[in-house]
Amino acid sequence: MSADQAKHRVVIIGSGFGGLFSAKEFKGRDDVEVTLIAKTTHHLFQPLLYQVATGILSQGEIAPPTRDILHRQKNARVLLGEVNEIDAETKTVKASMLNQQIDVPYDSLIVAAGAGQSYFGNDHFAEFAPGMKSIDDALELRGRIFGAFEIAELTASRGEPIGDLLTFVVVGAGPTGVEMAGQIAELSRRVLKKDFTHIQSEKARVVLVDAAPQVLPPFGEKLGAKAQKALEQAGVEVVLGAMVTHVDEFGIEMKFKDGQTQRIGSIAKIWAAGVQASELGKTLSEQTGAELDRAGRIAVNADLTLPGHPEIFVVGDMISLDHLPGVAQVAIQGGKHAAKTIKARLKDKPEPGNFKYFDKGSMATISRFNAVLSMGSFKLSGVLAWFGWLVVHLAYMTGFRNRLTATLHWMMSFIGKDRSERTTTMQQIFAREALERVPGGMAALIDDPAEVAAQVEARRKELEEHAAEESRLADSRSAS
Numbered sequence: 005m006s007a008d009q010a011k012h013r014v015v016i017i018g019s020g021f022g023g024l025f026s027a028k029e030f031k032g033r034d035d036v037e038v039t040l041i042a043k044t045t046h047h048l049f050q051p052l053l054y055q056v057a058t059g060i061l062s063q064g065e066i067a068p069p070t071r072d073i074l075h076r077q078k079n080a081r082v083l084l085g086e087v088n089e090i091d092a093e094t095k096t097v098k099a100s101m102l103n104q105q106i107d108v109p110y111d112s113l114i115v116a117a118g119a120g121q122s123y124f125g126n127d128h129f130a131e132f133a134p135g136m137k138s139i140d141d142a143l144e145l146r147g148r149i150f151g152a153f154e155i156a157e158l159t160a161s162r163g164e165p166i167g168d169l170l171t172f173v174v175v176g177a178g179p180t181g182v183e184m185a186g187q188i189a190e191l192s193r194r195v196l197k198k199d200f201t202h203i204q205s206e207k208a209r210v211v212l213v214d215a216a217p218q219v220l221p222p223f224g225e226k227l228g229a230k231a232q233k234a235l236e237q238a239g240v241e242v243v244l245g246a247m248v249t250h251v252d253e254f255g256i257e258m259k260f261k262d263g264q265t266q267r268i269g270s271i272a273k274i275w276a277a278g279v280q281a282s283e284l285g286k287t288l289s290e291q292t293g294a295e296l297d298r299a300g301r302i303a304v305n306a307d308l309t310l311p312g313h314p315e316i317f318v319v320g321d322m323i324s325l326d327h328l329p330g331v332a333q334v335a336i337q338g339g340k341h342a343a344k345t346i347k348a349r350l351k352d353k354p355e356p357g358n359f360k361y362f363d364k365g366s367m368a369t370i371s372r373f374n375a376v377l378s379m380g381s382f383k384l385s386g387v388l389a390w391f392g393w394l395v396v397h398l399a400y401m402t403g404f405r406n407r408l409t410a411t412l413h414w415m416m417s418f419i420g421k422d423r424s425e426r427t428t429t430m431q432q433i434f435a436r437e438a439l440e441r442v443p444g445g446m447a448a449l450i451d452d453p454a455e456v457a458a459q460v461e462a463r464r465k466e467l468e469e470h471a472a473e474e475s476r477l478a479d480s481r482s483a484s
């Protein structure tokens with residue numbers, strides 16, 4: 005057995021908060037070999053996606069390459085791959101990427117595959133109201149938001165009414181929805197005000213819709229009311245107690261508790277409501293008997309392992325345990341807890357035991373210099389909360405360079421009126437829909453490596469035969 009095979013193989017699925025922080029926890033351990041597999045090459049700082057969508061930050065600033073973050077950690081390797089199967093019996097993770105398959109055996113497994121957007125059974129809404137979970141989503145939304153102003157300008161330049169072209173609807177009044185709505189209002193009223201000739205960007209209508217009776221429900225009634233007031237002052241219309249029942253290319257339909265319905269015409273719609281845990285929860289549930297809740301989260305033991313499988317840990321947005329929220333700190337602390345448990349086992353030391361979550365509070369920005377902060381019974385709103393938000397987000401951003409450039413971008417955007425990241429392309433807006441229309445999806449556009457090898461072999465034979473024929477003709481010419 006080689007020295008490497010004697011090492012304990014830890015496989016981590018996901019390069020988000022749970023995956024990355026668990027991988028880092030193994031730094032310096034010579035007895036461990038870490039393989040981190042994720043379907044993206046970057047570590048995504050999701051809380052700042054809305055700033056990419058509204059032109060404040062670039063995607064690189066919130067999504068540094070995982071390989072780069074871990075390159076000094078000698079016991080860690082990073083693989084690009086979408087895990088489609090976990091075999092708990094043979095202790096193997098099966099992943100694929102661009103038609104390449106890979107099987108990765110493990111001794112301990114940490115599953116941190118996060119959650120995607122949930123449309124509550126109406127997945128077709130996604131075509132007209134993209135969610136905000138990935139860099140692709142943020143760039144598509146950036147294209148749709150800035151594109152709406154361009155189309156309105158074009159329409160107005162032909163002397164035609166712009167109708168609903170400048171009506172933006174954000175569905176979901178949680179932190180993401182509040183931040184998005186606040187930023188679109190700020191864009192239209194502050195940033196783009198002098199950029200157009202035929203439209204008045206500040207007349208854009210920004211509507212925030214939620215079925216709940218208040219904005220930011222987890223922050224409590226008082227902060228929710230303050231946030232709503234601040235949003236309305238910033239120019240956002242807040243519609244509460246309204247369930248979105250239909251979304252199409254030209255608008256949304258809502259139903260109120262009293263049965264009344266209302267339609268809002270809108271080209272640019274953003275879905276910021278609901279999450280659905282990774283599908284990997286399902287395969288783990290089938291094999292271990294652990295239950296799934298309605299959002300697809302898997303019920304884990306108190307130490308974050310699965311029933312009958314102390315070698316499998318699940319952390320972050322995928323778990324259902326003691327009503328823990330789907331926030332970055334739950335994933336970070338869970339990832340660290342899983343790694344510490346594995347390290348303790350390897351040294352035959354007492355394990356940390358049950359996972360204890362330390363709630364560091366939550367915050368959401370409403371507009372520049374205005375945020376809300378909730379930390380247990382301590383609540384804060386306004387400019388102080390905003391500076392608190394700034395400090396916390398800088399602290400958790402990865403990489404000194406990203407912190408530096410983000411600070412510069414924030415100064416330019418919040419003190420000045422500049423948004424330097426306004427580049428959008430048609431591909432960013434339409435690629436997702438185009439890919440969804442391809443039967444078999446993206447994989448169908450990529451050649452099978454076996455087929456490519458066969459084509460190369462056939463071409464090689466053809467060239468060899470051609471060369472042999474040339475040489476035969478040359479021989480016969482020189483003989484005559």
Ligand SMILES: Cc1cc2nc3c(=O)[nH]c(=O)nc-3n(C[C@H](O)[C@H](O)[C@H](O)COP(=O)(O)OP(=O)(O)OC[C@H]3O[C@@H](n4cnc5c(N)ncnc54)[C@H](O)[C@@H]3O)c2cc1C
Nearest residue numbers: 018019020021022043051087117118320321330331332335
């Ligand atoms: C827009 C937005 C704003 C947010 N704002 C805040 C906030 O302000 N504060 C806060 O605390 N939390 C916030 N959150 C929540 C927070 O980002 C999540 O709770 C946190 O990211 C969860 O970490 P995780 O590791 O469980 O999953 P993620 O960070 O989502 O990481 C999942 C990883 O798994 C990978 N993956 C998924 N499926 C597979 C597969 N099949 N194979 C391989 N890899 C896979 C993904 O590529 C990714 O690398 C926000 C979330 C969003 C979407």
